[in-house]
Structures are given as C-alpha cells and as structure tokens.
Amino acid sequence: MKKVLNSTDQVVEEMLDGFVTAHADSVKRIPDTTVIARKDAPVSGKVGLVSGGGSGHEPAHGGYVGKGMLDAAVVGEVFTSPTPDQVLEGIKATDSGSGVLLIIKNYTGDVMNFDMAAELAEAEGITVEKVIVNDDVAVEDSTFTTGRRGIAGTVFVHKIAGAIAESGASLAEVKAAAEKVIKNVRSMGVALESCTVPAAGKPSFTLKEDEVEIGIGIHGEPGIERVPLQSANEITSTLVAKILADIDYTNSEVAVLVNGMGATPEMELFIVHRQVAKMLGEKGINIYKTWVGEYMTSLEMTGFSISLLKLDDQLKEALDGQSDAIAFRL
Amino acid sequence: MIILTVEQTIQWMKEIHKRMEVNKEQLTTLDQAIGDGDHGINMERGFAEVVDKINNTDYDTVADVLKSAAMTLTAKVGGASGPLYGTAFLKMATALQDKEVNQQNFKVAIDEALEGIKMRGKAEFGEKTMYDVWYQAAAFLDSEKVEDWQELIEACQATIEDTRALIATKGRASYLKERAIGHVDPGSMSSFYMFEALVSVLELEV
Numbered sequence: 001m002k003k004v005l006n007s008t009d010q011v012v013e014e015m016l017d018g019f020v021t022a023h024a025d026s027v028k029r030i031p032d033t034t035v036i037a038r039k040d041a042p043v044s045g046k047v048g049l050v051s052g053g054g055s056g057h058e059p060a061h062g063g064y065v066g067k068g069m070l071d072a073a074v075v076g077e078v079f080t081s082p083t084p085d086q087v088l089e090g091i092k093a094t095d096s097g098s099g100v101l102l103i104i105k106n107y108t109g110d111v112m113n114f115d116m117a118a119e120l121a122e123a124e125g126i127t128v129e130k131v132i133v134n135d136d137v138a139v140e141d142s143t144f145t146t147g148r149r150g151i152a153g154t155v156f157v158h159k160i161a162g163a164i165a166e167s168g169a170s171l172a173e174v175k176a177a178a179e180k181v182i183k184n185v186r187s188m189g190v191a192l193e194s195c196t197v198p199a200a201g202k203p204s205f206t207l208k209e210d211e212v213e214i215g216i217g218i219h220g221e222p223g224i225e226r227v228p229l230q231s232a233n234e235i236t237s238t239l240v241a242k243i244l245a246d247i248d249y250t251n252s253e254v255a256v257l258v259n260g261m262g263a264t265p266e267m268e269l270f271i272v273h274r275q276v277a278k279m280l281g282e283k284g285i286n287i288y289k290t291w292v293g294e295y296m297t298s299l300e301m302t303g304f305s306i307s308l309l310k311l312d313d314q315l316k317e318a319l320d321g322q323s324d325a326i327a328f329r330l
Numbered sequence: 331m332i333i334l335t336v337e338q339t340i341q342w343m344k345e346i347h348k349r350m351e352v353n354k355e356q357l358t359t360l361d362q363a364i365g366d367g368d369h370g371i372n373m374e375r376g377f378a379e380v381v382d383k384i385n386n387t388d389y390d391t392v393a394d395v396l397k398s399a400a401m402t403l404t405a406k407v408g409g410a411s412g413p414l415y416g417t418a419f420l421k422m423a424t425a426l427q428d429k430e431v432n433q434q435n436f437k438v439a440i441d442e443a444l445e446g447i448k449m450r451g452k453a454e455f456g457e458k459t460m461y462d463v464w465y466q467a468a469a470f471l472d473s474e475k476v477e478d479w480q481e482l483i484e485a486c487q488a489t490i491e492d493t494r495a496l497i498a499t500k501g502r503a504s505y506l507k508e509r510a511i512g513h514v515d516p517g518s519m520s521s522f523y524m525f526e527a528l529v530s531v532l533e534l535e536v
Contacts, residue, residue, distance in 0.1 A: 080408045112413035
C-alpha cells in the first residue's frame with residue numbers, strides 16, 4: 001500500500017500541524033494537545049460544542065470547527081478514541097461559563113473516554129452534557145448490546161446544535177435540539193474496498209474482487225452481509241429501503257447527505273444521489289437540502305453512505321443558519 | 331498480615347509489562363479476529379509508560395503506585411482499554427487509601443475495581459469481556475483464606491476458556507455476532523496476564 005507519509009507514528013501530529021497552518025485564520029490548536037478549536041474560543045455567553053473521535057475520518061471533525069458549528073474537535077490516533085485528558089482540554093478551551101455539550105459517536109471507546117472527561121470536567125466545576133449519535137441502521141439496536149454506531153449523520157448534529165448554540169440558547173436547549181436530530185437521522189453505508197490504517201500497514205478487511213459489504217461501519221466493522229457487486233441503483237435502493245423502514249418518513253421533508261468514504265469518485269456519488277432522489281420522490285418525501293461529497297471518511301475506503309434527516313421548522317431554520325466551518329460553509 | 335507492599339506493587343506493574351511485551355503479538359492477533367487489531371500494541375505501550383512513570387517517582391503507599399498506573403493508562407492507552415483499566419486501578423487505589431494491603435482489604439479493592447469496570451463498560455457477567463475475568467477473580471477472593479495463589483490463575487484461566495464459546499454483546503466484537511464464537515476475548519486475555527503477574531508477587535497470608 002502506497003501512502004504519502006513521513007513516519008507512521010507522526011501521522012496525527014503532522015496532520016494537525018498542517019491543518020492549523022492551512023486554516024490559521026479560523027482555527028487554532030490548543031498547545032500540547034490534539035484539540036482544534038475555534039480561533040475565538042471560548043465564545044462568551046455561548047454554549048461550547050465539542051466533538052471528536054479517532055482520526056482518519058477527515059474532514060470530521062476538525063473541518064466542522066467554526067462559527068455556527070463546533071467550538072472544538074478532539075482528535076485521537078487513527079480510528080482510536082482520544083483520551084480523557086485530551087477531551088478535558090477541549091472542554092476547558094471552549095467553556096465560557098455557559099456549559100459544554102459533548103457530541104459523541106456511539107462506540108464503546110469514544111463513550112468511555114468522553115464520559116471520563118465529563119466526570120473530570122464536572123470535578124473542575126464545568127457543567128457538561130452529552131449526546132450520543134447512533135444513526136447507523138445496519139446495526140441492531142438493543143439495550144443489551146453496544147447499540148447502533150454513530151456515522152455520517154453526526155454532521156447534521158454538529159450543524160443543527162451549532163446553529164442553536166450560536167443563537168444564544170441554553171445548554172439544555174442545545175442538548176434538546178441535538179437529541180431531536182439524533183432521533184430523526186438515519187444512515188447506512190456500503191464498502192467496495194477496505195482501507196489501510198498507516199500503523200497496521202495492511203488492509204483492515206478483505207473483500208473478494210466482486211464482493212461488497214452492505215452496512216459497513218466507518219472503521220471497517222462488519223455490516224449486514226457481503227453480496228456480489230450490483231449496479232449503483234440496486235445498492236442505493238438497498239440502503240435507502242433499510243433507512244426508510246426504520247422510521248416513518250411519510251409526507252416529511254428531509255435533508256440528504258450522500259457521503260463518500262474516501263476513495264469513491266464524486267461522479268459515482270452523484271449517480272447514487274440520482275437514485276436516492278428518485279426513490280424519495282416516488283414515496284412523496286420532499287428533499288429540502290442535499291449534500292454530496294466527503295464528510296465522514298474512512299481513510300481510503302471505497303464506498304459511500306446515505307443519511308436522511310427528517311426535518312421540522314426548527315431543524316430547517318437551524319440547518320439554514322450561517323456556518324464558517326471549513327468543511328461545511330453555508 | 332500484609333500480602334502486597336509498595337515494592338511488590340511496583341514489581342507487579344513491571345511483571346504486567348513483561349507479559350504485555352511477550353504476548354503483544356498474541357493480543358493483537360486475538361483483537362484482529364474480533365476487534366480493531368490494536369490491543370497488544372496499546373497495552374504494551376501503556377504499561378511501558380506505567381513502568382517509566384514509576385521508575386521516576388518515589389512512593390510511600392500501594393495506593394499511590396496504583397493511582398499512578400491508573401492515570402498513565404487512562405492518558406496513554408486510548409480506545410476502550412484505557413478508561414477501563416484506568417478506572418479499575420483508580421478504584422483499587424481509592425479502596426486502599428491509608429490502608430495496609432491484607433487479604434481482606436485487597437478483596438475489597440478488587441470488588442471496587444470490578445464495580446468500576448461494570449460502571450464504565452456497562453457490562454454484565456457472561457458478555458465475553460474482561461469483566462468476566464475480574465468477576466471470577468473477585469469471586470475467588472471471597473473464599474475464606476487463600477492457601478495457594480496459583481488457584482487464582484486457574485480460576486481466571488477457566489474463565490478465558492469460557493469466553494471462547496460466547497457471543498459478544500458489548501464492545502466492538504459485538505458487531506460480529508455469532509462470528510465471534512470460537513475466539514478468546516482479547517480484553518479477557520490481557521486481564522488474565524495482570525492476575526498472573528499479580529500472583530507472581532503476592533504473599534500468602536499466614
């Protein structure tokens with residue numbers, strides 16, 4: 001596997017360096033941490049929004065730091081949750097006294113590390129609330145299991161919670177809005193080819209020449225089944241049908257996110273979106289806004305995911321709000 | 331009667347590190363089968379940092395050594411293992427604060443660690459996680475007076491074998507459902523090495 005690297009153990013460090021250098025006008029790095037924060041953080045009178053997770057999902061989450069979205073993103077090693085001390089630094093860097101909301105994707109490691117950070121922050125007198133995103137319909141949801149994973153739908157949580165926080169809402173209100181998004185967003189992905197974690201040096205999983213994994217997770221975790229490669233319309237139909245079966249979208253308006261996982265050309269993503277729009281049209285579901293591109297990648301994985309967010313007036317207004325985030329300017 | 335001194339606790343951490351170093355590949359291979367394939371790497375790195383930290387610090391109490399280990403593991407291991415082991419050692423440290431480590435106090439410390447793992451990982455017994463091994467170790471310490479610490483190793487070993495047959499319902503292995511059957515849980519295995527290391531330093535209460 002060919003990769004553009006200097007050294008595998010400096011990947012995250014050098015990426016962060018390059019990122020803040022490229023976007024020095026809008027973000028800063030909290031010294032000696034893996035925290036990327038808004039340049040003007042903490043923003044006085046505003047609830048702080050902190051997310052993060054393993055790296056390898058760029059532009060998530062550093063690309064969503066900016067006015068109207070996140071106040072900070074905490075970055076871990078590739079596909080590994082950041083540690084509690086780092087998350088704590090992110091919380092401290094963004095708390096202006098109005099409290100901090102943690103947006104966590106539902107993975108065992110992420111939840112534990114962010115939980116510990118929240119406990120440490122509370123011990124320092126900072127009010128912290130958290131929401132856990134679990135939009136992946138490929139995984140069975142049950143109180144007896146780890147539950148559904150958080151994937152690309154998380155970007156909508158950042159956008160809407162960000163807009164609500166920017167409007168001066170309280171921590172409880174921002175949390176309620178984030179919870180509403182989580183309740184109304186569903187996603188599912190498919191992989192055609194694996195990715196390779198730099199330090200591991202070999203592919204995370206292997207698919208046969210003509211095989212795809214339906215329901216893939218963003219770290220290459222298994223999905224629902226491996227099936228022979230089908231046409232774009234057929235694969236898209238499978239994903240959309242599973243999403244639509246999960247909550248009732250009848251007569252609703254939705255935001256659509258067709259997300260490339262790292263190595264799928266935009267050309268193909270638009271072919272996917274064409275079918276998504278056709279299917280939603282047939283069901284009488286109105287598309288309010290669409291995003292097609294790379295928003296939550298898995299290194300160089302070939303594949304894509306589809307996310308549908310069911311909207312109401314509050315969510316529409318928040319979705320339309322201004323955003324300066326590097327990867328989500330609006 | 332004291333079964334674990336400051337010196338022995340330091341030795342315990344070094345013995346754990348030795349085992350993580352020797353079994354790094356094995357833990358990583360187990361994790362590749364049912365997880366994300368970095369458990370051996372993370373645990374070896376974490377305990378190398380722990381040994382480095384305790385080599386450069388002076389300690390007066392067993393609790394302080396355990397607290398150092400907890401903080402280092404939490405900050406350096408990452409993933410789920412960091413907070414889980416960090417919480418376990420922190421709970422032990424808190425339970426042993428200002429106490430000498432006799433069998434009774436040590437049992438309470440292991441019980442507290444077990445509760446910590448349960449709280450952090452939201453795990454129950456029989457879900458194919460490290461909790462199973464700690465649960466058995468705590469159950470073993472419930473027996474009145476330990477005559478031979480080797481029996482603790484045997485109790486943990488039996489649990490490891492039991493996890494092989496289970497479907498995981500917590501942690502990353504849970505996504506595999508029945509594909510996880512036949513594989514030993516990597517976290518159970520690393521916990522086993524910790525107890526094996528412990529037995530190599532513990533004194534018998536006479």
